[in-house]
Amino acid sequence: xxxxxxxxAIPRKEDxxxxxxxxxxxxxxNRPGQAYAFFLRSPHAHAKINSIDTKAAESAPGVVxxxxxxxxxxxxxxxxxxxxxxxxxxxxxxxxxxxPALAQGKVRYVxxxxxxxxxxxxxxxxxxxxxxxxxxxVLPAVVDLANAQSGTQIHDVAPNNVVYDWHLGDKAAVDKAxxxxxxxxxxxxxxxxxxxxxxxPRAAVGEYEEGTDSLVLYTTSQxxxxxxxxxxxxxxxxxxxxxxxIAPDVGGGFGSKIFIYAEETVCVWAARKIRRPVKWNxxxxxxxxxxxxxxxxxxHAELATDADGKITALRVSTKANLGAYLSTFASSVPTxxxxxxLSGQYNIPAIYGEVMALYTNTAPVDAYRGAGxxxxxxxxxxxxxxxxxxxxxxxxxxxxxxxVTQFPHQTPVIMCYDTGDYDASLKKAQEIHDTAGFPSxxxxxxxxxxxxxxxxxxxxxxxxxxxxxxxxxxxxxVGLWESAEVRVNPIGTVEILTGSHSHGQGHETTFAxxxxxxxxxxxxxxxxxxxxxxxxxxxxxxxxxRSGAVGMSAIFKALEKVEAxxxxxxxxxxxxxxxxxxxxxxxxxxxxxxxNADWGTIALQAYIAHKFNGQELEPGLKESxxxxxxxxxxxxxxxxxxxxVDPATGLTTIEKWTAVDDFGNLINPMxxxxxxxxxxxxxxxxxxxxxxxxxxxxxxxTASFMDYCMPRxxxxxxxxxxxxxxxxxxxxxxxxxCGEAGAIxxxxxxxxxxTNAVGHENLQMPATPERVWKAAQGARLRMAAE
Amino acid sequence: xxxVSMNVNGRQRSADIDPRTLLVQFLRENLRLTGTHVGCDTSxxxxxxxxxxxxxxxxxxxxxxxxDGSNVLTxxxxxxxxxxxxxxxxxxxxxxxxxxxxxxxxxxxxVDLVRRKGNNLDEKTIREELEGNLCxxxxxxxxxxxxxxxxxxxASMPQSKAAE
Numbered sequence: 027x028x029x030x031x032x033x034x035a036i037p038r039k040e041d042x043x044x045x046x047x048x049x050x051x052x053x054x055x056n057r058p059g060q061a062y063a064f065f066l067r068s069p070h071a072h073a074k075i076n077s078i079d080t081k082a083a084e085s086a087p088g089v090v091x092x093x094x095x096x097x098x099x100x101x102x103x104x105x106x107x108x109x110x111x112x113x114x115x116x117x118x119x120x121x122x123x124x125x126p127a128l129a130q131g132k133v134r135y136v137x138x139x140x141x142x143x144x145x146x147x148x149x150x151x152x153x154x155x156x157x158x159x160x161x162x163x164v165l166p167a168v169v170d171l172a173n174a175q176s177g178t179q180i181h182d183v184a185p186n187n188v189v190y191d192w193h194l195g196d197k198a199a200v201d202k203a204x205x206x207x208x209x210x211x212x213x214x215x216x217x218x219x220x221x222x223x224x225x226x227p228r229a230a231v232g233e234y235e236e237g238t239d240s241l242v243l244y245t246t247s248q249x250x251x252x253x254x255x256x257x258x259x260x261x262x263x264x265x266x267x268x269x270x271x272i273a274p275d276v277g278g279g280f281g282s283k284i285f286i287y288a289e290e291t292v293c294v295w296a297a298r299k300i301r302r303p304v305k306w307n308x309x310x311x312x313x314x315x316x317x318x319x320x321x322x323x324x325x326h327a328e329l330a331t332d333a334d335g336k337i338t339a340l341r342v343s344t345k346a347n348l349g350a351y352l353s354t355f356a357s358s359v360p361t362x363x364x365x366x367x368l369s370g371q372y373n374i375p376a377i378y379g380e381v382m383a384l385y386t387n388t389a390p391v392d393a394y395r396g397a398g399x400x401x402x403x404x405x406x407x408x409x410x411x412x413x414x415x416x417x418x419x420x421x422x423x424x425x426x427x428x429x430v431t432q433f434p435h436q437t438p439v440i441m442c443y444d445t446g447d448y449d450a451s452l453k454k455a456q457e458i459h460d461t462a463g464f465p466s467x468x469x470x471x472x473x474x475x476x477x478x479x480x481x482x483x484x485x486x487x488x489x490x491x492x493x494x495x496x497x498x499x500x501x502x503x504v505g506l507w508e509s510a511e512v513r514v515n516p517i518g519t520v521e522i523l524t525g526s527h528s529h530g531q532g533h534e535t536t537f538a539x540x541x542x543x544x545x546x547x548x549x550x551x552x553x554x555x556x557x558x559x560x561x562x563x564x565x566x567x568x569x570x571x572r573s574g575a576v577g578m579s580a581i582f583k584a585l586e587k588v589e590a591x592x593x594x595x596x597x598x599x600x601x602x603x604x605x606x607x608x609x610x611x612x613x614x615x616x617x618x619x620x621x622n623a624d625w626g627t628i629a630l631q632a633y634i635a636h637k638f639n640g641q642e643l644e645p646g647l648k649e650s651x652x653x654x655x656x657x658x659x660x661x662x663x664x665x666x667x668x669x670x671v672d673p674a675t676g677l678t679t680i681e682k683w684t685a686v687d688d689f690g691n692l693i694n695p696m697x698x699x700x701x702x703x704x705x706x707x708x709x710x711x712x713x714x715x716x717x718x719x720x721x722x723x724x725x726x727x728t729a730s731f732m733d734y735c736m737p738r739x740x741x742x743x744x745x746x747x748x749x750x751x752x753x754x755x756x757x758x759x760x761x762x763x764c765g766e767a768g769a770i771x772x773x774x775x776x777x778x779x780x781t782n783a784v785g786h787e788n789l790q791m792p793a794t795p796e797r798v799w800k801a802a803q804g805a806r807l808r809m810a811a812e
Numbered sequence: 813x814x815x816v817s818m819n820v821n822g823r824q825r826s827a828d829i830d831p832r833t834l835l836v837q838f839l840r841e842n843l844r845l846t847g848t849h850v851g852c853d854t855s856x857x858x859x860x861x862x863x864x865x866x867x868x869x870x871x872x873x874x875x876x877x878x879x880d881g882s883n884v885l886t887x888x889x890x891x892x893x894x895x896x897x898x899x900x901x902x903x904x905x906x907x908x909x910x911x912x913x914x915x916x917x918x919x920x921x922x923v924d925l926v927r928r929k930g931n932n933l934d935e936k937t938i939r940e941e942l943e944g945n946l947c948x949x950x951x952x953x954x955x956x957x958x959x960x961x962x963x964x965x966x967a968s969m970p971q972s973k974a975a976e
Contacts, residue, residue: 037904044912045900045919047847047887054846149830225851225859225913225948277849277913278948310852530911530949700907700954707951731856731946739942739952744935768951 031543032759035696038535039549040528049275052229052244057303060231061090063293064151065306066141066158067315068133071167071387071724072178075131075140075160082157083143088150090300092158093292094141095130103127103295104261106286108352109503112190112361115380120190123181123385125351127261127288127295133162134180134350135387136724137315139288144296144304167387167724171324171345174384180350187385189348189357194365195378195439203339203376207330211413217401218791219322219347219718220711221734222394224529226277227308228287228317232294234301240268243294247273247557248283248527249567252504254559256286256354263295266559273557276529280708281393282317283529284569285354289316314729319718320394322347323360323401329409335417337428339376342368342405346383346391353392357383362440362500363398363488369437370406371448371484371662372428377438387724393569395708395769399487407483407774412787421778422452422461425484441488443660445752451686452484455664458748459684464668467681477671477805478681479783482664483775489763490575490659490754507654508572509565510580512541512588514647516633518626519551523650525565526577527557531701531765533573536693540578540759544585546612547625563650571661571763574693579757580653587649595647596628598638659754659762663687665706667775671783673806676799678714678780683745685771690754690762698764699747705768706745711737712769713776717792735792818882820845821889829876835869836860838876839886847887847916851946858945861917861924862886868924870944887916890923898969899923902962903955910949921945922959923966931967933960 030036043049080092106125113119124130128139141158145151166178168187175186204210231244241264247253250273258266276283293304308316323346330339346360365379396403414424426449435443456462464480471478491497494505511523520541526533538552555561568577589609596614597604606617615622623631631637635645668682685702692698715735719728728734753760773791781787784801785808793801816833817826820843827842839845839862848871851859860871863885890897899922902908909915925933925941938956947955 038907040912041904041909042896044909044915045887045896045903046891047845047916049847049912051846051849051913053850054840149832223948224911225857225946226849226911227851275912278911280948310854310857532910696907700910700950703951703953704910704949705951708948730854731852732854736946736948737951738946739939739956742952744953744956745951 030549031539032693034539035694036535038532039538040532040534051226051275051277052231052246053307055231055244055274057231057233060303060305061144061146061300062148062151063296063304063306064143064148064155065139065289066143066155068129068136068138068140070133070162070164071136071169072165072180073133073162074165075129075133076163077161078141079159080141083154086150086154086157088146089154090144090146090302091296092141092143093128093296095126095128098126098128099130101295102262106288106291107256107260108354108357110355110358111501111503112192112357114190115193120357121181121184121188122352123183127291135389136726137312137389138350142292142296144300169386169388169720169722169724171347171384174347174386180385180387184385189352189383189385191382192361193378193380196376197378199376200339200341200378204328204330204341207338208333209331209417211329211409211416213327213409213412215325215327215405215408216790217321217323217325217404218712220320220394220716221314221718222280222282222317222320223313223736224278224280224282227310227313228283228289229307230290230293231303231305232290232297233303234298236301240264240270241294241298242270242272243290244272244274245290246276246283248276248279248529248569250527250557251525251559251565252567253286257291257294261291270560273527276527279529280395281320281397281569284567285318285392310731311729314734315726316389318353318390318392319349320391321401322391325405327405327409329413331413331417335419335424335427337372337374340368340374342379344379344381346381347386347388348383349386349388349390351390353390356390356392358502359393359398360401364402366440367399367402367486367488368406369439369441370403370410371430371486373430375438379439388720395705396766397570399766400770400773403483403485403770404774407485408777411482411778421482422456425482426452442657444657444755446660446662446688447750447752448484448662450750451662451664451688454748454750455666455684455686458686458746459666459682461666471670472809477673477783477802479779480666480668481775481778481782482666483771483778484664485767485771486660486662487767487770488658489571489661490655490757491570491572492658493655504566505654506566507652508576508580509563509650509652510584511650512581512584512648514588514629516630518547518629520545520547521553521555522581523555523562524577524581525562525567526573527568529568531568531573532694532697536697537578537581539693540581541585545625571765574761575659575754575757575763576653576655578759578761580651582758583651583653584649587651588647591647591649592628592632594643595632595638596623599623599628599631655756657756659690659756661687661689661762661764661767663767663771665771665775667779669779669783671780671798671802673802676795676802678793678798680710680743683743685745685768686748686750687764687767688750688752689764690751691760692749701764702747702768703745705766706772707737707742708769709772710742710776713773713791714793715741814877816876816880818879818884820884821886831877833876834872835874835876835879836871839871845886845888849913849916851913856946857914858921859914859917861920863920863924868921887920890919898965899962902958902965906954906958906961908950908955908958914945914947918945918947918955922962925959926963926966931963933963
């Protein structure tokens with residue numbers, strides 16, 4: 027490892043612009059002559075639209091245009107799509123209702139898009155929107171999983187609001203295992219609904235270039251090429267060669283900026299209609315109402331164990347709330363990103379999972395940091411913890427007894443774990459955490475009237491998403507490879523064009539570290555280009571912790587091609603056989619001699635092309651590659667949460683957090699640890715603080731930061747982060763991915779610690795002080811009696 | 813439209829503005845100082861923190877007109893030329909940022925925190941004082957470290973700069 031190469035914890039290259047206020051986010055972009063869009067949104071969760079009168083709004087000051095669903099339909103603008111086709115148990119395809127960018131005849135959740143007003147200023151657009159008269163016929167609404175099937179039908183194509191009723195696994199084998207089980211543990215779980223809330227709200231600027239009849243969209247996207255593909259091929263706004271999508275600096279995503287939403291669709295469509303750029307910037311309440319939410323499962327799970335304390339089977343039945351419309355990848359989250367992870371780190375011979383996905387009159391639900399894997403981890407890590415307690419076994423020992431230890435390991439639910447050492451992570455976590463000292467810390471807490479608990483979470487996830495053919499066979503509408511292009515300039519500096527997108531992950535640094543390491547050139551001589559479909563030909567973007575494992579593997583592959591070509595040039599320059607050229611630390615050497623040339627010289631010679639025959643060897647030095655993974659990657663690790671509960675107030679304080687993760691090889695450990703920290707905070711938020719709550723009429727009553735409890739600095743502890751390493755065998759860098767692990771691992775660690783503290787299992791997320799206080803009263807009485 | 817006039821980052825700026833213009837809008841839209849961000853509508857997130865006459869204020873809660881005659885410092889004015897302010901440098905050094913969106917507000921709050929509480933800040937104080945600044949990326953761990961380090965390093969700044 028060089029000072030800036032693979033494995034170096036160097037500060038980030040991109041930070042200078044961010045700490046000086048010179049980042050360039052979509053809302054920082056203004057185009058000449060731009061108008062502003064304001065969306066009139068449904069105040070009702072479910073209503074028929076009898077009529078919309080826009081006349082008064084159209085004549086209001088500064089208004090350029092007012093459009094409704096009729097205009098979208100008249101222009102034959104396609105609906106928003108869901109790109110993963112799930113089939114139900116009976117083989118029928120999922121019931122996907124239409125998802126127009128502006129409502130047509132009906133609104134299905136509070137915040138649904140009814141009309142757009144475009145005016146010279148945002149204030150004028152907002153004022154004019156108040157003059158639109160909509161005649162709504164309010165319909166009964168269903169808002170949660172308990173009543174989703176109890177009344178009104180949201181989409182004509184989905185009887186009883188069922189999107190699909192899907193399953194995976196061998197039901198007969200599972201039933202048989204349960205019939206002969208020594209012990210069965212049963213658990214009811216709610217995986218609470220969350221709002222992703224990246225700090226930068228979504229934004230879009232649509233622009234029409236009349237001279238070339240082409241569109242430009244600046245958007246807050248994690249995957250601008252996918253946005254272009256959907257807006258072009260499915261929504262039909264313009265063919266791809268006449269459509270440029272730019273996602274510049276993006277202020278966090280966590281999944282919510284993967285999807286293609288109504289607002290950017292309308293902005294770019296309207297820009298062509300009015301022949302002016304159209305800008306929209308989401309306010310925070312709109313983000314709460316309309317960004318895709320996450321989680322929202324209700325689950326019944328059963329775990330069978332034998333007389334030796336070995337797990338023999340797992341049976342899981344889940345209802346998943348997908349909201350009012352199917353968002354871009356919504357259908358895949360509670361199915362193939364969920365049930366295949368239910369095996370956890372354990373050797374479970376038989377698993378059966380069934381999932382019924384339902385429409386409700388709420389915002390669409392889709393991938394949020396972890397996407398399906400936090401839900402799976404919550405199920406398996408809660409039920410394993412509970413089983414250990416019921417069996418009177420130490421929870422860590424029970425896990426250890428059931429760990430997968432032989433690799434590769436084929437689970438009964440699709441996944442083939444390639445490598446890992448789960449016991450190593452558990453052991454290291456216990457050492458760092460000093461779990462041996464827990465009883466004395468607990469006694470100390472109790473002497474002060476406090477309850478103390480310790481909880482484990484031994485998580486596994488599937489990242490590096492994903493082998494294209496494999497996901498295609500499961501219903502994905504796209505391949506999940508990644509692309510890279512390496513452009514070497516004549517003076518030897520390098521531009522890397524990548525289909526990955528950085529919105530906080532630090533690609534400008536980590537990707538440059540790989541290049542610096544591989545080519546032996548200073549990191550400042552490398553720049554990373556991403557987020558612009560006119561520069562990068564094609565890409566699949568950043569989500570599913572895929573940028574390292576898939577995106578960097580594509581760069582690696584392209585760098586290999588560059589090196590091979592450079593060696594051919596070097597052979598001519600150094601007048602040696604190509605096979606005798608060695609390349610190391612930025613220098614080409616003729617084997618066994620001191621004849622050499624540095625990287626810059628060869629780059630220049632490749633372009634000058636004087637030393638070789640340009641017909642036999644093409645001038646220039648530029649290569650590209652697509653990397654299609656052969657397997658998922660399987661980051662895994664152990665998190666330990668230790669907390670204290672005040673039984674008088676229900677206040678929970680996290681006292682100690684230890685995370686030991688196996689992400690394979692690390693490029694920049696500082697950045698990796700930062701990803702872990704952020705993920706844990708989001709998981710702690712889910713476990714203790716956050717919950718998107720709709721009232722019975724479908725009004726989101728947690729629609730601002732005043733009402734929705736985001737983790738603040740005082741709510742979370744400092745974290746102890748350690749690593750173990752088993753390099754991933756399915757990609758050249760041995761990387762597994764680290765972006766989501768913290769959010770996946772942490773919720774069950776918190777709840778396992780809390781239930782340990784209060785002495786019973788009946789505690790749902792978010793474990794607010796009220797819930798914890800109620801749960802702690804038994805323990806409080808016991809403590810008082812002692 | 814009324815005219816507003818204020819000193820922003822050492823330069824006298826004035827403009828005719830709609831009376832309802834917020835300070836953050838004036839900075840971002842009239843002056844094109846886009847480092848001050850808007851992350852919410854309810855003065856909760858702190859992405860818009862600037863200094864007005866030496867004190868940290870959420871620029872989304874202040875009318876631009878009410879700042880007439882004031883001295884305003886934004887993230888763009890914090891560095892000394894090409895030399896980063898110690899708090900900016902500490903955020904970079906300690907990986908106190910990821911997406912960068914909350915960062916200008918965090919740094920402006922942190923500088924104000926040092927003004928109010930001094931150069932030796934313990935973890936508890938920093939966490940409590942960050943109550944008005946939300947970050948969704950970092951889990952706060954490295955922000956807390958960065959602020960503690962930045963505060964220490966500010967002790968060796970010239971007095972006039974440290975006051976900012």
